[in-house]
Amino acid sequence: MHHAAQYGIPVEKESTLDPIRAPASLLWVAVDFPLLALEALSIDADECAVVTESSRRGEVVYQAAENARSLGIVPGLNVNAALAICSGLGVRPRDADAEYRHLRKFHRWANRFTPTVCIDPPTTLLFEISASLKLFGGIEALYERLCHDLDLSGCRHFVAVTPTPGASVILAGAGWAGLVTDRAGLRASLKALPVRSLGLAGETLRKLRSVGVSSLCELWRLPRHDLARRFGPEVVKKIDQVLDKHPDPRETDPLPIRFEHHFELEAETIEVDFILRAVRVLLEQFADFLAGRNAVAGNILVLLQHAEKPATRIKLGSRLPTRETGQWAKLLHERIQRHELYAPVVGIYLSASDFQSDSPASGDLFEISAAAKDWAHTLDELEARLGKKRLWAPKVSADYRPEYAWRRVRAVEPSIVNPATRPLWLLHKPRPLGYTADRAPDAGLLNIINGPERIESGWWDGNEHCRDYYTAICPRGRRLWIFQDLKHGGDWYLHGLFG
């Protein structure tokens, strides 16, 4: 057995070189899907099938299902050889897109726990959960919840939770499942793993092996400056990132701006209670999704799917954006009662794309009294059952013609309408800003300092509005009143100047 010391590299004591510092604060979850290629193509583990990829040696086995494996068909085997072993073998080419889509599904699931989620190709999902611990009842409870959800998915998985993204990915990829929250534990679980799991270049690996470094602990025991000199600074950086001694920033994939979940009913039903129960499952997922990003929602869309007829669309709105499952369920109940289901329901689909931050700065939800909340909920329920246009409040207009001396406005709880910011100058006509639904104002050019304030009205005079107003500051220091027109395609306009 080789040892680093034989080659003149001094071995230092771990404790002096690397004192264990304060407990790490971040917690990264890596979920590795070892059978992703098969699962993405919906191949069952008990099927005798393989997924293949092209290599220099022709078409070779990339991943083999359990049954094929037991026959000796292993990754790397030539397809012809595999077919010789089992003539009835199902052979499917690898579909990288399907794999990515499969991971995206889990990406959405992970978003229920945290907004910080990314995909670590090819088979791992990575997300950071330290901010969500309190919400989900501590790390043990959350870990159990993650495993439970993943078990339900039916996909083979390994869940590793550690303070660094690198370590989590390495451990999950190596088929280790478990929870490590401190640095000492991190080292203990990593030490026996082979150096190649760091993902170093082939040349570096060969060199390391030649000096007798084969496991990770043999690597991190080496003094850093020698390591850097001999094998390049990249090696030092990588091992330090894994050990939480060097930052390892990960780019979070853009948040899905929609929540979309589907619930398939076991049997078609017309029973409102069954449907509501299924909706509650979706609503709880939605509540988690919102809690994970500290958001609340003002509108949701529920689609009741029927076997051979168009789905029933139910739009629900809440005056107080909320993530309370109960309130949404109540509103839906009113609506279903009114609607009279016209066909049995086979599935339910819940989606939402209109979220607001639940931070105290924007909304002061906790400032609203219980009475005001009660009134807002009452109005929502009335609207859900009677229809949106059935509720209105009379207002006086400055016009001498009797029929124009009044108008209808949307009924709201007065205390919810905060004395809103209004500019001193109003433009004669809103001016397009050139930003669209796909291209929001750049943070560098327009700094939004306030908003959104949803202004929605006008159905009675044929001038329907649904706009989100913001206060923004442009680089020249002007304070602008801008809005996004949600009714007509999501373009952005300038509507006023604060003068």
Place this chain on the structure above:
Amino acid sequence: MKTNLQGLLSKHHLVWQGNAGSGKGSGVSTGFPGLDRVLPTQGWPSGGLVEMVVPYWGLGELRLLLPAMVRLNQDKRQIVWIAPPYLPYAPALARAGLDLQYVLVVDAQTGNVSWAMERLLATRACGMILAWPAYLSDVETRRLQLAAEAGAGLGVVLHTTEAKWRASSAALRLQIHPAEEGVTIDIVKARGGCHRPRVSVAL
């Protein structure tokens, strides 16, 4: 001791007492002293249901209710109009002293009037809930009276004459007649009152 017993009885609705007024006892002044005097609750029974039978709309039924509306509205309590036969006219309401922030109109469909009223009676935010149902069954009236007792608001149901002789569980039932200067009111039924006087109110 006696007061304790009284309090207990009225608090828990153990015994219905003919002379004790409605459950809540208190009333909201109608704004017309002559009317207040003859009503057992010295005003509209708050936490109760009032049924008003009017031969035709526009007789003075709103003017009769307006002083109480304004009063309740001043406490920032909602005045709700369910299925009104005409448009409540904002300039006139404002002129009468109502804060329109606390006025809500609910154009409920025929089948939903009673449901909407019951739902609104259950909230603390409402001061007065007026409803113009096309028809109200005995069961519905009873439910509304119970909802009004449980809540804090005053419920007013306005009918045209057809329903006149039906038995009612409302706390107060009035028949309004046109009069020279205002209206004449027959108190058909008043919970807690033994005689059924006729009063004239100048509007």
